[in-house]
Amino acid sequence: MKKILNILQHNNLFIKMFLVMVISIISVSLLITFSTIRMSNNLFMETFSITNTKVLNQIKQQFEQFSYSVVVTSMDVENNATIKRMLTEEYVSSVDASTSFYSIKEQMEKLYSDRPNEANMIILGENERLFNMKYMNWSVTGDDLIDHRITKNTKENPNQILYQFVDGGEITNGSPMVVATKALTERSTNNIYGYLYIPIREQDLRGFYEDYTSQGNSVMLVNGSGKIISSDDEQLIGQDSPDLLQLAEETEEQSLEYQEANVFGKDQLVLTSALPALDLYIVNLVDQELVIKNLVNTKEIALISTVIVLLALVVVFIISRRVTNSISRLVKQISNMAKYDFSKPVKESGGYEARKIADAFNYMLNELQEHVDVLMRSQRKQRKSELEALQHQINPHFLYNTLTSVKLLVKDGKKEAAFETIDALIPLLQNALGNVDETITVEQEVANIKNYVLINQTRYGDRIKVNSLISPDCLHYHLPKLVIQPFIENAFFHAFTDKKQGFIQIMIAQRNHKLVCEVIDTGDGMRIDRIDSKEGKRQLFSGIGVRNVHERIQLLFGEEYGVEISSELKKGTKVKIILPLLDEDSKDSTITKNSTKKHYLDGGNF
Numbered sequence: 001m002k003k004i005l006n007i008l009q010h011n012n013l014f015i016k017m018f019l020v021m022v023i024s025i026i027s028v029s030l031l032i033t034f035s036t037i038r039m040s041n042n043l044f045m046e047t048f049s050i051t052n053t054k055v056l057n058q059i060k061q062q063f064e065q066f067s068y069s070v071v072v073t074s075m076d077v078e079n080n081a082t083i084k085r086m087l088t089e090e091y092v093s094s095v096d097a098s099t100s101f102y103s104i105k106e107q108m109e110k111l112y113s114d115r116p117n118e119a120n121m122i123i124l125g126e127n128e129r130l131f132n133m134k135y136m137n138w139s140v141t142g143d144d145l146i147d148h149r150i151t152k153n154t155k156e157n158p159n160q161i162l163y164q165f166v167d168g169g170e171i172t173n174g175s176p177m178v179v180a181t182k183a184l185t186e187r188s189t190n191n192i193y194g195y196l197y198i199p200i201r202e203q204d205l206r207g208f209y210e211d212y213t214s215q216g217n218s219v220m221l222v223n224g225s226g227k228i229i230s231s232d233d234e235q236l237i238g239q240d241s242p243d244l245l246q247l248a249e250e251t252e253e254q255s256l257e258y259q260e261a262n263v264f265g266k267d268q269l270v271l272t273s274a275l276p277a278l279d280l281y282i283v284n285l286v287d288q289e290l291v292i293k294n295l296v297n298t299k300e301i302a303l304i305s306t307v308i309v310l311l312a313l314v315v316v317f318i319i320s321r322r323v324t325n326s327i328s329r330l331v332k333q334i335s336n337m338a339k340y341d342f343s344k345p346v347k348e349s350g351g352y353e354a355r356k357i358a359d360a361f362n363y364m365l366n367e368l369q370e371h372v373d374v375l376m377r378s379q380r381k382q383r384k385s386e387l388e389a390l391q392h393q394i395n396p397h398f399l400y401n402t403l404t405s406v407k408l409l410v411k412d413g414k415k416e417a418a419f420e421t422i423d424a425l426i427p428l429l430q431n432a433l434g435n436v437d438e439t440i441t442v443e444q445e446v447a448n449i450k451n452y453v454l455i456n457q458t459r460y461g462d463r464i465k466v467n468s469l470i471s472p473d474c475l476h477y478h479l480p481k482l483v484i485q486p487f488i489e490n491a492f493f494h495a496f497t498d499k500k501q502g503f504i505q506i507m508i509a510q511r512n513h514k515l516v517c518e519v520i521d522t523g524d525g526m527r528i529d530r531i532d533s534k535e536g537k538r539q540l541f542s543g544i545g546v547r548n549v550h551e552r553i554q555l556l557f558g559e560e561y562g563v564e565i566s567s568e569l570k571k572g573t574k575v576k577i578i579l580p581l582l583d584e585d586s587k588d589s590t591i592t593k594n595s596t597k598k599h600y601l602d603g604g605n606f
Contacts, residue, residue: 017324021316025309033305052217052284053257056273059209059219059282066119066208067277070198074161074182077123077196087125087184087194119204122197123184124151138199144171150179151195158183158192163278165229166199167238176202176237178221178229202237205230209282216290222248224279236264248272248281260288326354334361344413372410372418399425405459421458424451431481439478439582442508442515446470449506452485456492463501464492471509478582479515480556486549487519487575495523495573502572510581514561517577525569553579 077083120134122145130142145151148171150164161182168176177199184194209219213232220231226245228236244263251259251272259270269286326349333346345365348358402425409418431440431448440448446468453466466488484506491504502522509516550563557580567573 017320018317021320022313025312025316029305029309033301036301050257052271052286055212056271056282056284059212060273060275062208063275063278063280063282066200067275069119070161070180070182073121073198074196078182078184083123083131084184084193086131087123087127087129090127119198119200122199123194124197125194126192137201138172138177140171145195145197150181150197154181154183154195155192158185158190161277163223163280165223165227165238176229178202178205202230206232216287218285218287220283220285222281222283229280244283245281248274248283252281327357330354330358330361368415372415376407376410401459402455405455409458417458421455424454424458427451428455439480441475442470442477442479443475445479445484446475446508449484449488452488456489460492464496464504465502466504466506468506469509470507474508474510474515476583477515479517479579480552483549483553483577483579484517484519487577491519491521491523491573494526495521498524498570513581515579515581517579519575519577520572522572525567525571525573527567527569549577553577 120132120137122133122138122140123131124142124145128142128146130145132138132140150162150166153164154162161180163178163180166172166177166179168174179200180198182196183192184196185192205221210232213219218232220233220236221229222241222245223229224245226240226242228239228241228244231237247259247261247263247270250256251270252274257271261268261270263270263285267288269288271284271286273282274280275282329349330346345362346358348355348362402421406418406421406425409415409421428448428451431444449468457464457466488504488506495504496502499522504522505518505520507516507518507520554562561578561580564576564578565573566576
């Protein structure tokens with residue numbers, strides 16, 4: 001897992017770039033594919049609806065021509081005297097009957113010659129004489145017809161031409177058909193003397209539109225009662241479909257080009273055209289899913305898009321890898337340089353961008369190195385002058401060691417550590433300036449201690465850890481300069497001679513209306529009488545010995561204050577500094593307490 005995380009970290013830039021490009025390419029590809037399919041569908045719907053509307057108009061013209069032929073035929077039959085006489089005479093001799101039959105046949109053939117070849121023509125008189133032009137198409141008898149539903153409906157509507165559907169029962173020998181019927185009446189009396197039947201088989205009626213149908217593109221005829229009387233799908237013939245009739249009526253009433261609806265369990269495009277004279281609707285149903293599937297090969301489009309995406313990803317992978325490899329190498333060099341050799345320039349290799357970055361970085365590195373050298377020389381001169389002025393307050397040995405550490409850090413290329421050490425030393429020097437009897441706040445003293453600890457840990461490492469626990473309500477109190485630092489320095493340099501590592505604990509809090517500062521170490525410990533020895537009187541960082549600190553406190557604040565030391569060999573030493581609670585002067589009340597209290601309340605490590 002660690003190895004995988006390391007690989008991911010070193011290839012972070014490449015992974016980010018590649019993922020962004022992958023997401024972008026896939027998103028664009030999906031959007032284009034979706035947009036293409038959607039636009040194709042919309043274009044198809046518009047084009048298909050226009051085309052099918054023209055087709056419906058052509059089909060409608062054929063039915064209107066058929067209707068016109070039926071009207072003309074019915075008028076011709078009704079005006080034919082020979083046919084009327086044969087249908088009205090009750091008793092005719094065999095010779096007259098033969099002659100009349102031949103004559104009416106000639107008349108019917110003349111009338112029939114202009115009719116559609118698919119249609120038949122039957123004339124039935126009230127005297128039950130029947131004349132059938134195509135007996136083979138519909139071998140019906142007069143008895144069957146005179147009592148049939150279509151004749152009764154015709155009798156009830158003598159002045160109308162009715163188009164009636166006859167299903168595939170016995171009377172039609174299993175062949176459904178549509179029959180146009182008209183009652184033959186006397187003009188003077190309106191008495192019915194016969195009936196005209198012009199039947200057309202459904203399979204022949206289908207020929208009017210069958211050439212315009214295909215898979216997923218159906219045409220059917222729906223009458224005024226919602227019955228499907230003809231369809232290219234034979235299973236639908238004779239079914240009642242009031243929903244389809246309602247759709248057809250809505251389309252016509254609202255003058256819509258088409259409607260999208262679910263018909264027979266499928267999403268269909270519904271186009272209609274009305275035939276008022278026949279009391280029919282021509283309905284065109286287009287199966288959207290099937291037709292669009294045949295029109296737009298979604299699998300092919302998806303396959304092409306996938307291939308394009310894969311090719312694009314391969315190209316992006318190669319280009320991104322080449323670009324990021326050079327940058328990754330550059331980053332690795334800079335990281336190693338910061339760790340091991342700050343003065344070593346990076347190699348200018350890779351792409352144009354990487355070479356330019358490396359060149360700029362090396363130039364910056366040279367300028368920075370020169371600046372650091374100049375700065376260090378300037379600081380050395382400044383420190384030398386300051387040391388001369390502060391030689392009675394600051395231990396020259398400590399300052400020498402600190403600067404030596406900074407020099408080594410710079411030499412090792414540890415620029416940031418060098419800067420941090422210098423930044424820590426400067427406040428200490430500033431704090432040492434002026435009268436040693438002047439006071440600073442606890443917050444300032446803690447900051448000085450932090451800087452001092454940083455300098456020592458930079459030099460000797462973090463084998464000695466320093467922890468602090470500062471009560472937030474003490475931050476604004478004042479205490480004399482260089483009161484706590486001597487004891488911390490004493491712990492650093494004398495408490496861990498035998499022990500190589502340990503802890504120094506710094507605590508500042510209020511106790512019994514006094515400010516109590518404690519420095520506790522877990523070092524070697526010592527005998528208390530060492531405080532009075534010459535070694536105990538040696539000058540520490542501030543140039544003021546432990547005894548001098550105690551005496552200075554008592555001199556300033558009285559005998560109830562001062563320094564208390566307790567120690568035990570091999571266990572450590574505890575120094576307690578007792579000071580009065582000195583309120584901060586109004587002119588010094590600019591410390592932002594809210595921004596610092598939380599850190600000190602929680603405790604921290606220097």
